[in-house]
Every structure is written in C-alpha cells, then in structure tokens.
Amino acid sequence: MGIDLSVNFNKIKLKNPILTASGTYGYNTEFDDFIDINKLGGIVTKAISLKPRLGNEGDRLFETECGLINRIGLENVGIEKFLEVKKPVLDENNIFYILNIAGNSFDEYFKLAHICEKENIKAIEINVSCPNVKSGCLEFGTDPKTLYKLVKGIRKRYKSFLIIKLTPNVSDIESLALAVQKGGADAISAINTVKGLGVKLDYINNKFTKSFVQGGLSGKCIKPVALSMVKRIKEAVTIPVIGIGGISNYKDVLEFMCVGADAVQIGTENFTNPNVTEIILKDLENFMRENNFETLEDLKRSLRL
Numbered sequence: 001m002g003i004d005l006s007v008n009f010n011k012i013k014l015k016n017p018i019l020t021a022s023g024t025y026g027y028n029t030e031f032d033d034f035i036d037i038n039k040l041g042g043i044v045t046k047a048i049s050l051k052p053r054l055g056n057e058g059d060r061l062f063e064t065e066c067g068l069i070n071r072i073g074l075e076n077v078g079i080e081k082f083l084e085v086k087k088p089v090l091d092e093n094n095i096f097y098i099l100n101i102a103g104n105s106f107d108e109y110f111k112l113a114h115i116c117e118k119e120n121i122k123a124i125e126i127n128v129s130c131p132n133v134k135s136g137c138l139e140f141g142t143d144p145k146t147l148y149k150l151v152k153g154i155r156k157r158y159k160s161f162l163i164i165k166l167t168p169n170v171s172d173i174e175s176l177a178l179a180v181q182k183g184g185a186d187a188i189s190a191i192n193t194v195k196g197l198g199v200k201l202d203y204i205n206n207k208f209t210k211s212f213v214q215g216g217l218s219g220k221c222i223k224p225v226a227l228s229m230v231k232r233i234k235e236a237v238t239i240p241v242i243g244i245g246g247i248s249n250y251k252d253v254l255e256f257m258c259v260g261a262d263a264v265q266i267g268t269e270n271f272t273n274p275n276v277t278e279i280i281l282k283d284l285e286n287f288m289r290e291n292n293f294e295t296l297e298d299l300k301r302s303l304r305l
C-alpha cells in the first residue's frame with residue numbers, strides 16, 4: 001500500500017512532515033554522507049542575516065543532561081554569499097529548503113524579505129528571537145505589537161510561504177501567535193531555544209574556578225516545554241503550526257501531531273545521530289503501514305480525536 005505522507009500548506013506542498021531545524025543542519029549538503037536530503041520534507045537553513053556575522057567569541061556550546069546550551073550568535077555567511085554560493089547548490093540538487101532569516105532592526109528584516117521575494121525563494125522562516133537593537137535589545141518575538149508590525153511589514157514585501165518562528169521565553173504565547181496570524185503569516189513554527197545557563201565549576205588547590213555559558217537550551221529536555229507551547233498556539237490560531245523541540249524519534253512526532261503540529265523540525269538530535277531524520281521518516285511510514293493509515297491526514301485526525 002502506498003502511504004501518502006504529504007503535507008499541503010496551500011502555497012507549498014511538502015512530500016512529508018519531516019524537516020531539519022535551523023542551525024543544526026548547515027546550509028545544504030553538509031549531511032550528504034549520512035542521509036539523502038531529498039527524502040525529507042525539506043531543510044531549514046542556518047539563519048541568514050543581511051551582512052555576514054562572525055558569531056560569539058568564547059565557549060559556544062555546553063552539554064547538559066539530555067540537552068545542549070548554545071550561544072553561537074547567529075554566525076552566518078550573509079544573504080549575498082548565500083545567494084552566490086549556497087543557493088545554487090540547493091537548486092542544482094533540487095533540495096526543498098526554507099530560508100531562516102535573522103535581523104536586528106525592522107529595516108534589516110524588510111530588506112531581507114524584499115530580497116527573498118526578488119530571488120523567488122519559496123519559503124522563509126523568520127527568527128524573531130533576535131534583539132531589536134533600537135528598542136534596547138528587547139527581542140522582536142516578545143511583544144505582540146512589535147511582532148505584529150514586523151510580520152505585517154514582511155508580509156507586504158514577501159508573497160510566498162511565510163513562517164514565523166516563536167520563542168518560548170514569554171509568558172503569553174497566545175497573544176504572540178495571534179499577532180503573527182493577524183500580521184498575515186502563513187504558519188508558525190515553535191519553539192526556538194529556551195533560555196538557560198551552564199555552569200562550569202572546578203575546585204582546584206582549595207579554590208573554586210567557575211565560568212558561565214548563557215544561551216539557548218535545546219534537545220530532549222525541552223520537549224515538554226515545546227509540546228505545551230505548540231498546544232497553546234494551536235488552540236489560539238487557525239494557521240498551521242510546525243512543532244520543534246527535543247524530537248528524537250517517530251513517537252515524539254506523533255506526540256507533536258497529537259497536540260496540533262502539522263509538520264515537525266528536528267534539531268539537536270542531528271548532532272548525536274546524523275541520520276535520525278531518515279530513521280524517523282522510515283519508522284513513521286512503517287507505523288502507518290502496520291496500522292492501516294493511508295494518509296498523514298488520517299493519522300493526524302485520529303491522533304486528535
């Protein structure tokens with residue numbers, strides 16, 4: 001029996017719901033030795049900003065129990081280089097990708113949206129966890145009014161599939177999700193990383209030495225936070241939701257679909273298990289075959305009864 005795993009988002013159709021999460025999968029063919037990218041629903045690129053960014057100095061990663069803290073600082077090649085070097089590889093290999101975008105001002109986001117429209121990029125995901133430099137570095141994604149203005153402005157300049165990626169580091173996720181919908185986005189993805197702190201502590205020669213790694217927590221330990229956020233978002237809006245956070249096997253995917261996710265992204269688990277996306281896809285398909293689900297839509301319906 002042929003299993004239909006496709007996800008129809010109207011403006012785009014994914015062959016299946018399994019995507020890679022931004023920042024954990026490079027730009028295009030970095031994982032070629034491990035999986036066949038074309039089997040996936042698509043990849044979400046590392047964040048791209050208007051100008052290249054070097055990222056943070058010092059420790060960038062800190063492993064915790066069942067998770068990872070990162071403070072990469074959005075190191076990336078910038079949009080010009082992306083278009084010149086990375087995009088042709090994606091196009092040549094026929095890889096479906098979603099371009100993840102980061103900015104530090106309305107102007108930067110709007111310029112990037114305009115460029116993506118001009119370059120005919122089929123789908124973009126806006127990382128709103130970036131600090132708005134003009135408003136004293138408050139993140140774009142933490143205030144509904146600011147977020148609405150941002151989404152509306154991007155929507156005006158970019159007509160194809162627009163995803164807004166929400167941060168979980170807020171108390172009222174529902175207002176933010178509603179602001180995104182009102183601003184005209186096509187979908188919401190959630191969650192970005194959870195604020196966390198790693199402490200490096202040693203006791204040498206009767207003295208403590210310590211250092212801190214303050215950044216975003218990801219991986220298995222954040223799955224319950226992500227599930228809660230996806231459920232709350234889904235109950236607040238009617239646009240599709242893409243679930244992200246701590247997914248490491250197909251049962252996690254079922255859990256996310258159960259609370260309302262239409263597709264999922266897999267991040268940190270790629271570092272431990274570089275072919276996890278293909279395994280998840282195969283296991284999901286096998287589960288559906290063994291249990292007589294012909295389409296992903298049937299499976300989602302049954303999960304949400």
Ligand SMILES: Cc1cc2nc3c(=O)[nH]c(=O)nc-3n(C[C@H](O)[C@H](O)[C@H](O)COP(=O)(O)O)c2cc1C
Pocket residue numbers: 021022023024046047068070072074100126127165191192193217218219220222244245246247265266267268269
């Ligand atoms: C090393 C690293 C880099 C990341 N870079 C980005 C990024 O550039 N843009 C973005 O929107 N999210 C970024 N994220 C967040 C992930 O895309 C994802 O939302 C988060 O890690 C939760 O999913 P996970 O638990 O499956 O990793 C990054 C995460 C990690 C671990």
